[in-house]
Amino acid sequence: MQAPRVRWAKPLAGVALLAAAATVTACGGSGSGSGSPGDPVTLTYRLWDEQQKAGYEKVMAAFEKANPDIDVTIEVLPYDQYWTKLTADAVAGSAPDVFWMQTSQFPEFVTKGVLADLTPLKLDTSKYNNKVVEAYTYNGKLYGVPKDWGIVGLLYNVDLFKKAGVEMPETLTWAPDGSGTLLETARKLTADEEGRHPGDPGFDKDKVKTYGFASWNHYQTQWMNWVNSNGGRLLDKPFGRYTFNDEASVQALQFGVDLVNKYDVSPPATRTNPPTGKVTDMFTRGEVAMFPANNALLPFVVPEAKFKVGVAPMPQGPTGRSVNINGLSETVYAKSKHEKEAMKLATFLASEQAQKVMADGGYVFPALNGLAQGYLDYWQKTEGIDVSPFLEESKGDTFSLPVTTGFTGFEPKLNQIFNEMYLGKITPKQAADQAVAEGNASIK
Amino acid sequence: MTADPAGRTGRTGRSGAWYGYLFVTPSLLGVAAFLLLPVLIVLGLSFFDWKLLSDPMFAGLENYRRLADDGAAWHSVWVTVLYVLLCVPLQTVLAMILALLLNQRVRGMRYYRALFVVPWMATPIVMGLTWNWIFDPRGGALNGALSLIGVTGPDWLSDPAWALPAVALVNVWQHTGYNMLFFLAGLQGIPSELHDAAATDGATPVQRFFRVTLPLLNPTMFFVTVTNLIGAFQIFDTIFVMTDGGPSGSTDVINFRIYNTAFKDFDFGYASTLSMLLFVIILVVTLAQVRFFGKRTTYDLS
Incomplete structure (x- = not known):
């Protein structure tokens, strides 16, 4: 009858000792803050x-x-x-x-x-x-x-540009009506299996081999940049309310969606929507020529890419260039x-x-x-990449992510609503109205 | 324990019971500390308005009133029920068929048995990521295979009609092999004399399966369906990796909603209320199963 007790006692004593030791060290730790040199x-x-x-x-x-x-x-x-x-x-x-x-x-x-x-x-x-x-x-x-x-800049596949015989324009521009050098360049770089471009007779949008641009549901590197370079506003003031359902914002959202569903220069949303989107992989595998990304992504993308990565400033919109800085x-x-x-x-x-x-x-x-x-210098010397466009952009117009409470709760809802928009199931106006309503309801 | 007919219920009986409790103490402590206590805490929290980083305030039945009017939460319950209906019957029937096939005496069967259990060992997260590639509408293996037979596959994970079946398929794939093991063990516990006797009496193989095998598998069936139902009601990780509850909320199961309410909205009070709802649903379903199988099960095969 005694034996089990003895056997139990030992570990128990051990645990007690450990606990005591922990307390002592804890005391030592906090005690020293208040003085003992x-x-x-x-x-x-x-x-x-x-x-x-x-x-x-x-x-x-x-x-x-x-x-x-x-x-x-x-x-x-x-x-x-x-x-x-x-x-x-x-x-x-x-x-x-x-x-x-x-x-x-x-x-x-x-x-x-x-x-x-x-x-x-x-x-x-x-x-x-x-x-x-x-x-x-x-x-x-x-x-x-x-x-x-x-900061968000434009990563591009230098090899794809060379192969297509396309020069990266000095400045890329976009406008809601589809004019500007961005769409023009993206069209030349988009090719189906037979080498036809969007707009060519017989172009098969279901069999595209390379896409000129990556437009997808990512607020930081995508639509918020379109909104800000079209004169739209995300938030009325810091700690204020969301406002990106105004006319300029909706036009900008429409442009992002058009790149996918109207102009066919971007992969379909079924392959890019979060959480399963594979845009980064598509870029590193050479299936996408231009890919807006934060410079923090460089260490993840450059070692994966089997081609030369170039960096260019983001496209200018109707009201100039405005990029997200985080x-x-x-x-x-x-x-x-x-x-x-x-x-x-x-x-x-x-x-x-x-x-x-x-x-x-x-x-x-x-x-x-x-x-x-x-x-x-680091990127020039170790990888031979000129990343100065990131720095140049930072000297121009930049914007921060919306600063307000409740964003953690709003984010999943925002992503779901905009997934629908990129799929073409709801219009940008509907999506923006829904998202703004959800966002303002989440502000505490 | 049977009552002692001679009335010698003194020392031995009682001290035996005392020892019994002593032996189960470690696991009992575990159950109390990690199961009963959290359930009670969550029940308590469900009566509070507690947004993390603020102080909890007693709210009475406020959270339950909110739940009654929360269409999105009831939508989640509906999605969860759909998911369970997609998953559990298919998984159980497939596991049973597999077990019958693998119960044959064929060379190399051991390896087949092991092979079918492999998916169960994979981490749901890793598996979800792999399936994301398989489900890719353009470059994915599944639609690639379908196109070989001239079928244009759907946009699995971005089509509200297909996302839930797709996620269910992954879970069926993962758990069928594991369930098969239980059925296999159950099948091997059925004495062959019973089959022989039935065959002698002229029962066809189909009759033998439905009249002899299936009823005698009830203990296994009970275990498998109870654990599968509970597991299916608690589905979370595959949804988390593959769909985030989308598209259009078509995979927004109740457990995912609980997670978002607690760790995205930081609304612990309401998340607790939702957890209690899930708890009650699982409890009712399990009790129903206990009643159903209780009347129909014999554990004595001799």
Whole structure:
């Protein structure tokens, strides 16, 4: 009768001991924040990009060298889980000290008091890309260290252009009525199995071998850019209401859909609609000649492509060129147990020393102005690609993703409604009306 | 446990029971901590208005009132029922036929049996991604095969009429082999004398299947249909990878709606209410099955 008890007692004691040990270390960890000098404080830095982790290991090494009493642990979570986990951690009061933030998620977290006000850092915001600064400013206060920006440009298959004997025009243009060099160029590059182009007699749109352009349901790199370069508006003001069902926006949406269903220069929506869309694969396999993408996609596309990748600026619309710029920032947890140290890290992340590492490694265009050349040099030297059009675009008219609450909930609905539109089942006007209604209902 | 006729219910009986509980304690704790407790918590949460990052506020039956008027939620229930009807009967019949075929004494049968279980071992996510390629309307294998016999295949995943059957097909493909294993085990548990006796009495193979094999397979049938129904009502991962609930909400099953409500809208109170709805539906269906099979099942084959 005794034997089982003894056997049970041991593991139990072990568990108790482990728990006690954990408590002790936990106490040690939090205690050191409030004073005792020798003990280092450990900060957690969370991000979602496996590739950039390598760059940030260098950044953190430099920070730890300058601050021997602070250790930084880098935590990587896949993007799909990142926001769910971060939300759960914020509810439990145990979010990481410093973590990456994205424009579309920012309103949710800042309005709920999860993020610390970074005014005490006294950053000179005029030195940073103003779109990134704007995106993380709420009620006149900065809540994120401007980290980097990514911008939409036009990736193209240089080999396909050569084979078709087509020159990439100096500037691509589009208009709702189908005039402009974009459609003209895309037509020449679209060919069916017999080599006929759209508009040629006998052109078979069901047997297209290469498509000139990729127009598909992707808000960041596609229709939002058409809307903004046609004078349409996504949102009436930051933290405001959606407005992209006005006439100019609907015209722009129509153009995106026409590229697919009327002009036949883009793959059908049945093959490109999310979540199963395969546009990136179609581009890397050489089935699509022109493909709008964020520069952050380069490390994923270039190694896959068996052809020379070129970069061009996005097409100009009736009201000029306006492309999406997406800034990331690093935010500090408002309830961090080591606020002082976390602020120190934030200051370092904003510095030239930190941001230069990320630029020269070809990871990102840093938000701090004047460092972009390092990024250009990286891509020129390692891959022989001139990525300067991305930088040129950033100096012109750019726009951010809509900044308002409830976007996480709205996004799946928006995608479903616009899937229908690209399939041609509802008109752009109907789609925009539905989406705007859903979007405004999701604003909290 | 039978009552002790001699009335010696003292020590041995009771201490035996005590030990019994001791032995099941670990799993009982597991069931309590990871099954009963969460169900109770979710039930409790369903009476709260709790948007994550805000404080929960007691809302009484507000969430249930909202559910009663929520056409989209009831649409999801309908889609889920359709999915179950597409999946479970087909899967069960196919598994049964496979089991009958694989119950033959033929050389190399072991390998065939193993082969049919392979799909069950694949991760639903990876499988969903692979099937996305197969279902591609233009370059996909399925429509490629159909075009060989002169049929133009549909736009599987972007046509509201075909998306749900397509997703169901993937799940049938994945689970049939696994279910076959249970039927195979059940078939091998049926004494051959019964078949011999029936054959001697002049029963045809068809009669023997419906009068002898099928009734004696009831315990297996009970297990397979209960687990399949529960699994089908809880379908999520394939939908998540293949359709995101679209097109036009045609694959917007209840579990996917729960996920979106909780982790996209961060509305945990209402997500809990939807979870309770799913819980009740599964409970009722399972109880109905228990009643149905309870009257018709014999576990004693000797």
